[in-house]
Amino acid sequence: MMKRDHDWQLDGIVKQLHEARSEWRSAQGRTHEPGDRELPSRTVMKGIIEALAGALFPMRLGPADLRKANEDFYVGHTLDLALNALLQQAVLELRHANRKQPVQHEELVQQARDTVRRFAAALPCLRRLLDTDVMAAYHGDPAAKSVDEVLLCYPGVMAVIHHRLAHLLYREGLTLLARIISELAHSDTGIDIHPGAQIGPSFFIDHGTGVVIGETAVIGERVRIYQAVTLGAKRFESDDQGKLLKGQPRHPIVEDDVVIYAGATILGRITIGAGSIIGGNVWVTRSLPPGSNVSQASLKNQSASTQ
Incomplete structure (x- = not known):
């Protein structure tokens, strides 16, 4: 076992980082931040988007052991978990957006619930829209051997899936969550689509970087x-x-x-x-x-x- 004999002087570094945070918060007028987490989590949003992609395309982007007989159960269970997690993140964004004019927590939760409910109701139409994008990629690339290959392998298709989901949230006013989703796709694919961009059906980005x-x-x-x-x-x-x-x-x-x-x-x-x-x-x-x-x-x- 490696001996820990290094002196990193962590007490001093932690203190200085505390001072740097305090200076920044003071300059931004954030002297009374709540004790709990104030902003949505990029890590949580990544899990939500992966779950939503799996629910949209269960036999392609869902778990490896999923069988056709259990497809609807998986979709329902996955959506329930993902939408509840999204609700929590939506509350965090709304609370942060209203930090200078505090709103009752129950009112924020209701607003977030209504927003996520509309988002969920739009998913069937979103799936059909994404089908046009997948087919556009398949027909637009002579190297594509199947629509399954396009869905599993093409970064442009993955970026468009992220964008379609992000754009729904952007239209609902959850612009920070939408931007997190777009930047997750940007990091993974090298494709940078702002969630506000309006994109019609049968959209294909070839190669994409x-x-x-x-x-x-x-x-x-x-x-x-x-x-x-x-x-x-x-x-x-x-x-x-x-x-x-x-x-x-x-x-x-x-x-x-x-x-x-x-x-x-x-x-x-x-x-x-x-x-x-x-x-x-x-x-x-x-x-x-x-x-x-x-x-x-x-x-x-x-x-x-x-x-």
């Missing part, structure tokens, strides 16, 4: 994008004091049946018309009409013609 989709992006039906694509903001508006304005429409609108190839960067509140093809590594900051075909070569020709 480095994809960024901003909060106010709007994506239509049957859109396909590849790795390292950015749907971002061109500029950030600020108020008279120089503070950034929140929630302003600042990300692209991508209409139906658009394909965006690897490395393309599309910035600002512009519209990419239906059926357009955006080539790899291009930079787009102006709206495009339906049926556009943009590549590096076409952009160079446009630039030369304007000189």
